[in-house]
Amino acid sequence: MSIMTNTLAKTTARDARRLLADHAILIILLLFIVFAAIVSKGRFIQIGNIAVILFQCSVIGVLALGQTFVMLVAGIDLSVTTVAILAAVVMGAGGSEEQQQMNLAGILPFLGLVPSIVVAIVGAALIGLVNGLAVVTFRIPAFISTLAMSLALSGLAMLMTGGSPIHYPNAFFSAFGAAKLLGLPSTVYVFAILALACAFFLTRSHIGIMLYAIGGNPRAAGLAGIPVRTVTVLAYVVCSLLGGIAGFLFLARTGSVAPTSGGGLLLSTIAAVVVGGVSLSGGKGTIQNAVIGTLLLAGLGNLMNILLVSPHLQDAISGLIIVLAIMMNVRLNPAS
């Protein structure tokens, strides 16, 4: 009898530990919300403020979704934020006649609204194709090839506008950004729909499961008949495609874009994914956790805004908390 109780207690303890490890990041988020609500004297959890947080994190969130795909196959895409900015520049400058008259030095012609969106999104996907092929065919480390791609793309974005920022994109973008449904801006819905689609794709589709298999052990995946190279390239294409969509959301949210914007976006994107427990060595991580990581970081930024912390100090504190969160995640997940 006592042995049984003992075993039961042991199992319960092990289950509890497992539960804790599986949901570490969710628990951290909940603890953070309670903490933030107390520190901000309730302002943090007001409906209006939560809508603001969701609005602010939609761009980073979509970028984080794409980064998750690439990280699952043990890669990294350092060019995805530049892809977003380049896409926003193409849509902003190519889709507005008014803006076109301002860009005297730019090389991008007026394309019209819909063609410019199509060019931007298709272009983003093609960039992903190049990134993926560089990694798969030439076996250049993803870290280096996407970094070089990022450099080249920022040069290209500069050339397109002659270096000047875009302040007069087509009115469609700010109208889209301002549109609301049930109190939430449309960009939040785009993020939510994409997150659901990605989560469904990764857990329910063949290719999604192949992505996990490749990240876990590429050689074994290859021997099991998985087209490793094709699926890896696909991950980069999806990531870049989402980068293009993030560019659209960026333009809709801010109503303007400069070829140099997006410097801080990259760190936030990678931090969101990694805080969410997606492993850099591949094969581990879920969309849910990447989204939770995004929410956690956006919430942190928002709390510091409420507490009137200066923006630069915010960067420093964010860096520190990112490290602490990842360390906690690693400690709770001995396997990773």
Added chain:
Amino acid sequence: MTQSKSTADAAKNDSTGAITRLKALFAGNDVFLILIAFVVLAAIASPSFLTAANLSNLLTQSALLGILSVGQFLVVVIGGFDLSVAAVMALSSLVFAKTIGYGFAPAAMLAIAAGAGCGIFNGLVVTWGRVQPLIATLAMMGIARGLALTISERSVLVSAPLIADLRDMGGFLSVPTVIWFIIVAIAAVLLASTRQALHVFAIGGNETTSRLAGVAVEKVKLGVFATSGLLSGIAGVVLVIRSNSGVPLGGSGWELDTIAAIAIGGTNLFGGEGKLLRAMAGVLIYQLIANVMNLMAVDPYYQNIVRAAVIICAVGLSILRLRSASRRAILGR
């Protein structure tokens, strides 16, 4: 007939021997040969390149990147990346510029200590916290840059006469260049003669094996990250000497330039392999390309694209070289 055949054989042997020798020469010193080739090309492309003033300027420009690259080299050899080198340099330059009122030496010590502190933090996060170096140093990049900008959003002008003297001192070799050379000399001697240096390469080659062989992996890693931070701290002081001010946005993007430069210098980006002097030749090649593009007044936007192409070619070539080397090793040749 036989005689002529043997002569032909001998000639063939001789020519293959020459090719092998040539190959060995290239394999051993290709970076230096490329550097010389670039110098010749640059001299042809721009008449103002081979002037003493421009060459001196090129060395001074390379000094900061060079000092940071020494630290980056150590971290890459041990199998990591240090993305915080440039941000820590900026932080240290501000600490130095803000405290120089207390005297040159105390301020310099404080600035270098700040750099070393960031390095030790990186090392602890990587060893004790078990966070991947890429992420740990990426976070440190945000921390250091944020702190630097919190200290001051704008550059802090330093009016100490000693700094002005140091800046104007030296003829062809400026003070930053001399400091860079001294650091490289010390690092090269230590790398060639100490047990710890051997451990650095061993860990980069195979961490598990090194641990099993009794290498204190965690301690060596901590030491390498601390050294990288220390060197970034020194670079911060040199930055103030060179530009007469503490610059919070100084060296943005350089973390990647250091990696590209040492990759051009033949350092294996997967760890375990590399030669410091060749890495430094890589720094010179990288700066030389930027220098020539400036002399030829290339549009800065195109410069970015050219830099990207250079990085890809350098890394691609180094990977091809590694692949053929490992193939040779497997085939026993």
